[in-house]
Amino acid sequence: MADWKTNVIEDTPGIQELIRQTKTIAVLGIKPESHSQLPAHYVPAHMAAAGFDVIPVPVYYPEVTEILGRKVFRKLTAIGRSIDMVNVFRRPKDIPQHVDEIIAAKPKSVWFQLGIRNDDAARKLAEAGIKVVQDRCLMVEQSRMTR
Numbered sequence: 001m002a003d004w005k006t007n008v009i010e011d012t013p014g015i016q017e018l019i020r021q022t023k024t025i026a027v028l029g030i031k032p033e034s035h036s037q038l039p040a041h042y043v044p045a046h047m048a049a050a051g052f053d054v055i056p057v058p059v060y061y062p063e064v065t066e067i068l069g070r071k072v073f074r075k076l077t078a079i080g081r082s083i084d085m086v087n088v089f090r091r092p093k094d095i096p097q098h099v100d101e102i103i104a105a106k107p108k109s110v111w112f113q114l115g116i117r118n119d120d121a122a123r124k125l126a127e128a129g130i131k132v133v134q135d136r137c138l139m140v141e142q143s144r145m146t147r
Contacts, residue, residue, distance in 0.1 A: 004123060004126040004127040005126065007125075007126035007127075007129065007130060007131050007132060008122060008126050008131075008132050008134075009109075009131055009132065009133050010133075010134075015133060015136065015141050016141070016144075016145055018085075018109055018131055018133065019138075019141060019142050019145060020145075021084065021108065022052065022084040022085045022108075022109065023052065023053055023084055024052070024053045024055065024081075024082065024083050024084045024085070025044070025047055025052050025053065025054050025055065025083075025084065025085045025086075025087050025138075026055040026057050026073075026076055026079060026083045026085070026086050026087070026105070026107065027040075027044045027054060027055065027056055027057060027086075027087045027089065028057045028059070028076065028086055028087070028088050028089065028090060028098060028102075029057075029058065029059050029088060029089030029090045030044050030056045030057065030058050030067055030089060031058070031061075031067075031089070032058065032061050032064045032067050033067065033068075039089070039113065039114075039137070039139075040089035040113075041067075042139075043087070043089075043113065043137065043138055043139040044056070044067075044068065044087065045068055046139045046142075046143075047087075047138060047139065047142065048068050048070075050142060050146075054068055054070060055070065055073060055079055055083070056068060056070055056071075056072045056073065057072070057073050057074070057075070057076055057079075058072060058074075059090065075101060076098075076101050076102060076104070076105035076107075077101055077104050077105050079105065082106075083105055083106070083107040083108075084107060084108050084109065085107055085108065085109045085110070085111055086102055086105065086107045086109075086110045086111070087111045087113065087138055088110060088111065088112050088113060088116060089113055089116075090116070091116070092112075092116055092117055092118040093118075095112070095116075095118040095121045096118070096120070096121055099121050099124050099125065102125060102130070103124070103125065103128045103130070106130075107130060108130070108131060109130060109131040109132065109133065110122075110125050110130055110131070110132050110133075111132075111133045111136070111138050112132070112133065112134040112135060112136075113135075113136070113137060113138065114135060114136060114137040114140070115135060116134065116135060117134045117135045118134075119134075122134055
């Protein structure tokens, strides 16, 4: 696919438009309330407070059944409804194991949080027609829009 690069969003207007088109965010790697000081908890909490439908998909914490008062799903493909964005809180080296599942869940976009970049995974997702943002904080970018 020659045009996959058009699905890699790096400019502010493109990022803002992506956020505007987003209502439902599945958070892969979300942390429970016991880790509220970590970005993998407070960023999704901010997005939920801002009116987004946040769907928790933790990788660990098998005993946790709810995060942010919402039912936990163990797989993106188990959510069973459309997802606008998958917000990823995983180390770059851990992302490849999730790529096929992300593609199968058919989100409109995937957002790798600040400090997270995996160009190979981003390319595969972009080639599958999914918009990708890397190494940006969703909370910061969303907050910028409301100022």
